[in-house]
Amino acid sequence: MILKAIVRDYTSSGVPVGSKALAAQLPMHVSSATVRNEMAALEELGLIAKTHSSSGRIPSVKGYRYYVDHLVQPDPIKANDIDIIKSSLEGQFLKIDEIIETSAKILSNLTSYTAFSLKPEHKQSRLSGFRLVPLGKRQVMAVLVTDNGDAESQTFNITTKITGDQLEAVVRLINDQLVGKPLDEVLSALKSEIPMQVVNYLQQPEGFLKVFGDVLTKAAQERFYVGGRLNLLNFSDSNDVDELKSLYTLMDHSDDMADVLGQPSDHIQVKIGSEMTNDILKDYSLITATYDAGDHGKGVIALLGPTRMPYSRMIGLVGAFRQELAQRLIDYYRYFDQ
Numbered sequence: 001m002i003l004k005a006i007v008r009d010y011t012s013s014g015v016p017v018g019s020k021a022l023a024a025q026l027p028m029h030v031s032s033a034t035v036r037n038e039m040a041a042l043e044e045l046g047l048i049a050k051t052h053s054s055s056g057r058i059p060s061v062k063g064y065r066y067y068v069d070h071l072v073q074p075d076p077i078k079a080n081d082i083d084i085i086k087s088s089l090e091g092q093f094l095k096i097d098e099i100i101e102t103s104a105k106i107l108s109n110l111t112s113y114t115a116f117s118l119k120p121e122h123k124q125s126r127l128s129g130f131r132l133v134p135l136g137k138r139q140v141m142a143v144l145v146t147d148n149g150d151a152e153s154q155t156f157n158i159t160t161k162i163t164g165d166q167l168e169a170v171v172r173l174i175n176d177q178l179v180g181k182p183l184d185e186v187l188s189a190l191k192s193e194i195p196m197q198v199v200n201y202l203q204q205p206e207g208f209l210k211v212f213g214d215v216l217t218k219a220a221q222e223r224f225y226v227g228g229r230l231n232l233l234n235f236s237d238s239n240d241v242d243e244l245k246s247l248y249t250l251m252d253h254s255d256d257m258a259d260v261l262g263q264p265s266d267h268i269q270v271k272i273g274s275e276m277t278n279d280i281l282k283d284y285s286l287i288t289a290t291y292d293a294g295d296h297g298k299g300v301i302a303l304l305g306p307t308r309m310p311y312s313r314m315i316g317l318v319g320a321f322r323q324e325l326a327q328r329l330i331d332y333y334r335y336f337d338q
Helices: 002-013 019-025 032-044 061-071 079-089 096-111 164-178 183-191 193-198 206-220 229-235 241-251 254-261 311-337
Strands: 048-050 057-059 114-118 127-136 139-146 151-157 224-227 269-272 284-292 298-306
Touching (some): 002 019, 002 032, 002 061, 019 032, 032 057, 057 061, 061 269, 061 311, 096 114, 096 298, 096 311, 114 229, 139 206, 151 206, 164 183, 164 193, 164 206, 183 193, 193 206, 224 254, 229 241, 241 254, 254 284, 284 311, 298 311
Antiparallel strands (some): 048 057, 114 224, 114 298, 127 139, 139 151, 269 284
């Protein structure tokens, strides 16, 4: 009870918690001396620590870990929070990425922390079609569409030596051989048999193959969005400009952030400080959760905040948010599948 009270008080106020304050809020009558003795025992266990400026105590990383694993109870979600989530997700979205990007902003606004959202995994996405759209002045747009409705495009220039008939023949080749295949198989074919066939139509196919490969890679890669980047400045204890730069750089690299987010399970997970893979995050906590979009896969939402975050409220919010986001995506897919 004392550890739970210390965590909740400190995450709420940021002020080290003293024995008198604890004695006043415990559900039974005990003296300050008794509370001090129990606090000393918790300190010996490494669950709380004494600050230099006060006789009060603060939770240690080990104390937060014990609290999250054994004591935390997610706060019931407020009706106002649900209304905000639902109304923000009810906008007119033209593609899945817009919903995922908006979700990161909503979660960040609700919590005042930095939020991440990762769209449903598309390892099973299949190529639905590939097109080239002339834009004039020897400029062409390559458009690739997947079976889940996602589209990627890239504009490139062609030389006068390449004719429209040649490009149309290459497009037919790609669609005839690759439409309906999973994107990872399409990527594999692009590195093996496709170049040998494209050379029958284009004398120098390297430029075209690079454009097709770039668009295909964008469609196949996992993509995450960040909401509330600047919120990091509100709770960072560091005045080290280089450290803050490293933190922002980390958020811009998909592979590095994928390592940090890890492989979330169906349960809400909390990583605290050194439990994360990157030392830059030693003073932060990360809450991650999957959301299930049915046949269209599972995505991830995450919340990055200070170790001193109100875990009960944040875990409750993340739990409710992932349910609302999943339902919004299922409704979107159902609408476009009609």
